[in-house]
């Protein structure tokens with residue numbers, strides 16, 4: 745069966761020394777591609793190295809809201825330059841996180857907006873991280889309607905909210921939590937999102953799906969996310985993954 749992971753942090757230190765064998769296995773097991781998003785300058789640099797080394801890994805560059813306080817003009821110039829890299833297919837992950845509030849909210853908003861402008865200028869899609877910040881995230885994305893498209897990564901909101909993002913042209917991506925028994929809102933969202941706007945991901949090394957919850961996540965486990973989403977859509981996992989591959993290529997046009 746083919747597989748795809750639209751969001752995995754393979755540059756995480758947990759995979760150090762293991763990546764060669766992991767990627768070799770993935771090639772044999774049918775993994776088509778992995779998108780590796782960044783969260784700060786060092787992870788952008790590591791991501792670029794991975795995209796050069798492994799054909800199946802594509803990258804996104806950007807400053808996560810947690811680290812927004814570290815974004816300066818030098819960083820913005822750096823990512824503007826790297827958007828031209830042929831295997832950098834998006835700006836991300838960017839957005840707002842009001843759950844942890846690791847950076848002041850006004851700084852998060854300013855850095856988010858600036859990176860949206862960079863994506864627009866580079867004609868690249870965005871990968872959006874949004875936690876407990878749906879109102880402000882939506883309001884900012886709306887100002888770029890028709891100019892920037894993207895994916896709501898590891899979506900955690902309601903179906904009502906998802907409809908608004910769909911109207912802006914965004915894709916909705918599901919990860920491990922869709923497999924959790926206590927997941928209440930997500931099954932409803934997955935059942936309702938049109939097939940041509942769905943993505944799946946692991947967000948490795950975080951958010952490990954059932955039945956491996958508690959262990960380190962890895963892209964191979966995306967099959968459990970695929971199974972659950974496919975079940976909610978009433979189709980086979982194979983059909984779902986084929987659709988997600990199409991959707992991924994439709995949004996990330998450099999792939």
Ligand code: NI
Nearest residue numbers: 751781837947
């Ligand atoms: Ni992530």
